Amino acid sequence: MLPSCFGNLTSMQILDLSHNQLSGNLAWSPLTRLTALEELLLSDNHFDIPISLVSFFNHSKLKVVEGANNRLGDQVEFQSRVPRFQLQVFVLSNCWSNKSDLKFPHFLYHQYDLGTVDISHNSLVGTFPIWLLENNTLLEVLSLRNNSLTGPFLLPSHPNPHASIVDISGNHFDGQVPTNIGLIFPNLWILNMATNLFEGQIPPSLGDLHSLQILDLSKNNFSGPVPEHLAIGCSSLSFLRLSNNNLSGQIYPALSNLTHLEFLYLDNNQFEGKLPNSLSTLTLSVLDVSNNHISGKLPGWIGNMRRLKVIMMLSNHFEGPIPVEFCKLDDLEFLDLSDNHLSGFVPSCFNSSSIKHVHLNQNNLRGPWTHAFDNCSSLVTIDLSDNNLSGTIPGWIGRLSSLNILILKFNQFEGKIPGEICKLKSLSLLDLSQNKFSGLIPPCFSDIPFNPTDQYSFRITTTGITIAGRFQRTSVVVVGSPMPSGEHRRGPNLDYEHQLAAVQNQVEFTTKHMSYTYKRIVLVYMSGIDLSCNHLSGEIPPGTGYLGEIHALNLSHNNLTGSIPTTFSQLKQVESLDLSYNSLNGGIPHQLIELNRLAVFSVAHNNLSGATPGQKAQFLTFEESSYEGNPLLCGFPLHNSCTPTSTVQKDQDEEGEDGGFVDMEAFYVSFSVSYVIVLLATVAVLIINPQWRRVWFQFVEVCMTSCYYFALDSFRKVLNKRSV
Template sequence: MGGSFPAKELSAFENLENLDLSWNNFDGPLTIQVGLSNSRISPYIGALSSLKAISLAYNSLNGTLPKDLCSLKKLLELDLHDNLFEGILPTCLNNLTSLRFLDISRNRFVGNISSYLIASLTSLEYIDLSYNQFEGLFQFNIFAYHSKLKAILLASENNKLEIETEISAGWDFSFQLMILVLSNCNLKLTGNIPKLLLDQRELEIIDLSHNNLNGSFPIWLFENKTRLRELNLQNNSFMGKFHLPPNQCKSIMYMDVSDNHLGGQLQENIGKITPNLKYLNLSRNHFEGYPPSSIVDKSHLLQHLDLSFNDFSGKVPTKLIASRTNLFSLKLCNNQFTGFDLPAAPSKEFGWSELRLLDISNNKLSGMIPRWIGNMTSLQSLVVSNNSFEGQIPCGLPNSLQLVDLSHNSLSGSLPSCLNLQNIEHLYLQGNKLTGPIPKSIFNSSSLLTLDLRDNNFFGSIPYQISAPPNLRILLLGGNNFSGIIPNQLCWLKKIGIMDLSKNSLSGTIPHCFHNMSFGKLYVNDFLYGSYSHDLNSLSLQVGSTFQTLFGWNSGKDYENIVYGQQVAVEFVTKYRSDSYHGDILNYMSGLDLSCNKLTGRIPQELGELSSIHTLNLSHNQLTGSISQTFSNLAELESLDLSHNNLSGEIPPALIALNFLEVFNVSYNNLSGKVPDMKAQFGTFEKSCYEGNPFLCGEPLDNNCTREDESHPSPTKSSNASEGQWYEVDPQVFFASFIGSYIIFFLGVACLLYIHPYWQQRCVNLIEDLKYRCYYPVFDTLKRLSNCLES
């Protein structure tokens, strides 16, 4: 449902106790203005005096909170998270003394969190103020009398919130928390971990991520916490070894200590110490050595393991990738692995596993791509880029694959036609030694979104079957040996946003139909990129149910549908640099690169209709004609390179309207006239952008556009003569020279025929042939005309 919030209609339900309008599309404020005065606000929400619970989460509601919310004295739950509310919280909310559940997270509230506001809400069990624009100091001592409190969530978004967790001497907290989230909060501590955690024995979830905490790994967090299920210490400064205490980690199911300075070898019995662990992230540390085999076992529940960006070395343990375990996601990228710990005689079941994501990129792996990968029938993402794999790509890759990244290896040979990629969405083969034409089978996947074949040795023409994938968004064929014309079938790819055909041997003209492609102009159903993800039967990110406090507290997460995945990334050259674009930004990034080919003809003026394109590179070709005036319509253009062509005429002055243009290059053409005025973005372009065009003039060039004959007029010329044009000539001289040239030409031909009998005979034959060719058509025409007249 959409539209404005139906406050007036709801006010008729006087006895309404529970109101749930979450996960809709309501927008606008909660209030309704009466008349023209902003001071008159209808108290429709306040009329629902029986309300005990209200949930408006996951809408697009905005504006400030109305004060008539404060009149709902029976309210037990107020859930407004994931909206666009803003402004300062009304101080009258302290009247809601019965409130047990308060969630205003993921909005735009500002100011300091009023201590007197929260201090009076002593019935609170759950409070979530996360991801707003709060700032200033927040002191935990305001919770001193909140004996029922079970969950505190105060994750900051703007890094301007400071939290002091210590309490005055002689005081103590009267609550036992189950959930404590203090992420990115600039914690003010006397030690390296909040002391309040010492006495919280019922904690199930602890999140202290992004706080720059230091010291050794706090193993004492596990002491006397038999219910602890989730621990998040990501992005801090803990150092030293990572050793978990035995017999105290059996309940832990989720642990993230990534982005710290932990090092050394992992303890050999880590898998036995954490038998219920489902998610373990140790990435971006300094771990080394060989990962212990106990970390994954058939009897263990581990589903997601991330050891990336460390210094692990040796061979990849077979148990991690080629056995029947519960592991769904495995990231080993950016380490020092050199091979696979394979058994001497692999069984038929070797390689059968439930893995859906395998990332072993940026290591020192070599040899052939293992054929046992074909046995991983559930595998959806395979990333082996930036290694030294060689040989041909095997045919037996799993049919379930949706993302394949084999880029930057030493793979050779042609792409096998037996390669089954019917479900593929993203295929990266850049930077190998692959050759041959592109097989037609590669376009069999109707789901194909990204195709990257750059920097190989592919040759032949671009096949017309390339238009088959209807959702193809990114096409990168640069740096190969493709030849022939650019097929018009490319224009059928309506959703293309980034296309690179540079550094080939393509010839012919630029298709006029390129304006039919989107190049950044998207609609609601065209947003195809994000984090490429899968669902696991593991941890959820939503805490509890909104209405559970009405029927008894249920603390934690449901352990379902954690999102894991491989973020889609693409490198593209724009503004003379190669940038990597990730995830959602790929929906907006757009560019066309046809540089370094053999293209001829004029630049189609229809390219000026690509109003959403960000970069356009047509340099190093043989293009002729002028720069189209329609280019001034490219309102989003940031980079335009037309250099090293044969373009002529003037540079359209209307290009000054391109307010986002950062790179402009028309050097080494045959352009003439005055360059655009040094206004707006054109005031930033140096003369190197125009060099190689000797007939261009004006700033910033050294050539002055004022004519020499105008600046220094000759005194001998009359005013009438000065108004004449430079190409005027004497008519008598012109006709005399023309007649003389005609006579000389006629005499020359006559002498040639007289002297050379062969050409004389050829001339006679030509005249006779022309005579007969003309005679018979004329004779037939006259005869028919005579017959018509007689009849």
């Protein structure tokens, strides 16, 4: 809390308390008595700041209020009251509030000198405040990003040549973008309208924004072609993202006029035709045309774009071989050509030390995997799945020390799984399923930690945008660009970094009998092994049970023999364990009930015997299909109950005692006591009842006589035979 003595500093003009851990409600703080304040900087604290600023309405000299990354406190706003101050800078972004109906601050209606307004990331509701633009003709920066504002995006009737940044992304604005937007904001540097509900065509007047450097219209419902005037007029563009719309037609060759363009995102639209050769003149760092209908062969001229770091062309209709010219891209870090119709061999010339992620899956690539990527020491991801690749896994793969993801499923690979894979200490996802691998499972797999890491993430950040000089008469400046001439407005030190989150690594991995696409933070925490549908034989190495970090293990549809290792009880993180369709024998280790995270389990179609783990822990949820095809298995959830022998064996497993089902010591004691009781009861009956006693003695005498003569006759017959 601020000490009350702050209220005595009545001559204070500039107060900077930012980047601390101060708290308290600003409406009741001693700062409300500092009427000489001109600048109040409170960003990055724990203050409760009322968005209405009613407690500061008497501060006639107040010009700057910056309170980003705090909390919006409760305070009633009296619309009849007019503040005495005229703010030039109002920044109250990313402030948490427990209100779901927080409205746009009404006191801004009485402000006519604003140069910067940033109230982004606050979940504000209501319609677009057109009066804010009408009243503040010198407004430079307007950021309403990530709120809940609705309705159409309205523009003032008069131009605003001072506006440099307009960011209304992440709201619910709908309708069409005003066709005169290029006339109202002729000197914009940044226009971000992404993630809204805009529809119709992109206004051609955007081509009049000759100073525009960043344009983001992604995640809307725009349709039709890209205006050619946009490509011709916005010659200063360095960042253009039109992703996730319904744009159609061909990609205009006129894009070659954007000589400063570094980031081009046209993904998730309906573009068709071929890539125009004119794009080869651009100095792109990122080219993303994925999820369209672009056809033809991959152009070799891409190899001349030596600054390319990211190539995203997945889910199109490209055909033919991968051009060897791609190997010239020494700075390439991310290559995704998946889900096309590419054919031929994987070029062996890929030896760039900078490349990190390679996705060539879902194509028609064929032939052996020889030397492609053998010197790519920075590789994190290799996905060659769903092709017709053959031969063996090259032994040099053990040199890829940074490799996290190796996906080779649905190919024709054969031979043994090389032990060199065990040298990949960073490996987290290994999928060799649906191939022709044979031989044993390498015991050295237990040497791989299979710990997920954050190397899966991949981001690129554009150049920052800075409004320089808190009270110097400067304009918005893009770092690395020349300062515009002339004196304009005063602004805060506001850094605007545009994250290119659209470039992200993602892979498909099968677990829990389903194929999932893992990306973003989910991929960071996923790890697993899939060796299913091969010709692997021999026993499961006991060391496999010590892979305690994996979430999925699939060894199904092989020729594995032997028993299920009891060490599998150490797979504490495993959620899916599939050992079905093998030739495993013996019992199911009762220790598996310790796997508390297990959601899917299958040992179907083996030669297992004995009792199932039964109705215990996670095994209570597994159905009969998890055990079917093992006629010697019994117990829940199977219909055949276990025999006593099976029960004895089950209890031996559970109790670990050599005595089996019956306690022999107790048996001997109970038998002796029972025998003595029966004997004494018989004697007592004979003593009490004389008739039964006579009958008993007669019976004994007859038995003794019969036995005597039987023995005597038998003895005589033996003597006669000997004499003969």
